[in-house]
Amino acid sequence: MRLFRDCRDDVFDSLMQAAFLQRFPRGVELIRESEPADMLHIIVEGLVQMFASHGGRETTIGFVRPLGTFILAAVLRDQVYLQSARTLERSRVLMIPAERVRSAMAADSGFMSAIVGELAMGYRNTVKELKNQKLRSGPERLANWILRAQRFQGKSDRVAIEMEKRVLAARLGMTPENLSRAFNVLKAYGITVQGAEIRVDSRDRLAAYAKINPLIDDFTT
Amino acid sequence: MRLFRDCRDDVFDSLMQAAFLQRFPRGVELIRESEPADMLHIIVEGLVQMFASHGGRETTIGFVRPLGTFILAAVLRDQVYLQSARTLERSRVLMIPAERVRSAMAADSGFMSAIVGELAMGYRNTVKELKNQKLRSGPERLANWILRAQRFQGKSDRVAIEMEKRVLAARLGMTPENLSRAFNVLKAYGITVQGAEIRVDSRDRLAAYAKINPLIDDFTT
DNA sequence: CGTAGCATTGATGTGGGTCAACGTATGTGG
């Protein structure tokens, strides 16, 4: 994977020697905010939700899918986690002790450079997610999600919802009830839902409503 | 400053040779989102607001005060800015060409290490700001701001608002109207406002309402 | 002084959360 591409062999071995790969069923809390960051997690398979709580409320901060990492920033600063993580699907996670990551970084500037890139990308994705949340309405976020899923899955006018709707709702920062209502709003723009399948009558009409913005939606920049 | 402490002398010289220090009056847009990241900005004096726009709306993402930096992540990835920045006070800003920062990083692992720390801290502060916004109500955010300002300014029961109220409102993620209302809400917890001065009758009552949370409020962790 | 911008207050609108009821699907045990 990208993170280890420029890693020296001995450093890589040292990391892997201390690492372990573990399977988790769905709905498991992998880390909890306020705990010290003792492991770097790399998600190999599945889907993980990052969230935070305060005063009985909870908010979704983002999602990690293969081969993303968390929580790199806490590991690097040797601090507590600011976020919690739970699996949304059966997942496989590679865990590397934080201490090893820090010493590998000190020993191998190629690895450190990769870490910097990964960290910067995570940072930028968080900023994009924040903009998505604060500058768009619920139905707009859904419209953009559909367009992205369609691009990702192929060019058909059918889009499969590959997770439970309640999970999609959380991912889009809304309640399940409001997700239903958001789908109803999008009916006017040629969207129909049948179970786990979405039909897109007119990509153009949907795109006009969604107001695609590369500074929010592009996951490579 | 911390960012250059472990920097090799020749690398530091190379950075400073290409850098320039500039003064800006209040209300100047220093960078604009979607532009390529050509300069790393280090704020030496003053106050800068980071914000983003989309579809006619605008949202505050955070604030930078001395000796913070922006936009490190964009500079490191050689990408466009995702945020815009404007001065909220007269400010002095040190600007270093992005290319120099990247080559200095490649040449000097001490500097790279400092960059990693700065980037991770910025990342974590953004996450805290996001939690502050999404998990607290407006009056709660104000209460926490008052408590922090009080700690910062001294132990008196008077707290000075050192910026225009409209600026404070933006910083707290609300409109000026709602800031007024938030102050009214806090009357019940012993807060009175007189122009630019806040009086805190009982720190304890305010703190109980504010629900201080180190995972949101501490700026060092 | 007078005026322009800032601050406050009130009225109103809206997005989205919450609660409750009902419908629908899925899987399990008799």
Add this chain to the structure above:
DNA sequence: CCACATACGTTGACCCACATCAATGCTACG
């Protein structure tokens, strides 16, 4: 294989936080 249980999904009613709009008051500076 059916019946029921359990969870998920949808819909409607309602509420709350906050934005918006409009009017007025305040203050500061030329």
